[in-house]
Amino acid sequence: MSDAPRYxxxxxVERFVEALNDDDAFQDTAGSFSETIELCCLDTPDDEDVSATYTFEGGQVTDADVWIDEAPSEQMREEGVDTDAVMARATAPYDVWVQMDQGEMGATEAIASPDYKIDGSMMQIMSNMGVFRGMMSVAADVEKTY
Incomplete structure (x- = not known):
């Protein structure tokens, strides 16, 4: 397990993208989903903030960008969401992402948590909850260390 990347x-992120694109169940769920989603993780064990932006075309991730900055990253934490470029941005501390990844917290619980912030059109987000749940399911199966 020593070659497993850290969450x-x-x-x-590279392995997660491969897994999303190769997972038949996720592909069935994602269907024609063609949007960009940004996920932000605050206060990783390396004292960094990490932003991963995933661009989907027809259910496939066609681009993934990772931005890492020293925590607390003023720019990452205070930057507004360009809703013309990003459908949704979810931001949470590392420990909340780990709880979701390990199945201790579901998407609905996360959205209700004061530690989890989601920006974007709530109507669009709710109508695509299957994609978000599918992403969480695939992420949980990617081999990793914490």
């Missing part, structure tokens, strides 16, 4: 590091 939220660029190597993990």
């Amino acid at each position: 939220w590091m660029p190597e993990y």
Whole structure:
């Protein structure tokens, strides 16, 4: 297991993208989903904030960008969401992402948590909850270390 990447590091994001694109159940759920989603993780064990932006075209991730900055990253934490470029941005501390990844917290619980912030059109987000739940399910199955 020593070659397993650490959660939220660029190597993990690469494996996550491969898993999303190769997972038949996720592909069935994602269907024609063509949007950009940004996920932000605050206060990783390396004292960094990490932003991963995933661009989907027809259910496939066609681009993934990772931005890592020293925590607390003023720019990452205070930057507004460009809703013309990003459908949704979800931001939470590392420990909340770990709880979701390990199945201790579901998407609905996360949205209700004061530690989890979601920006974007709530109507669009809710109508695409299957995609978000599918992403969480695939992420949980990607081999990683915490």
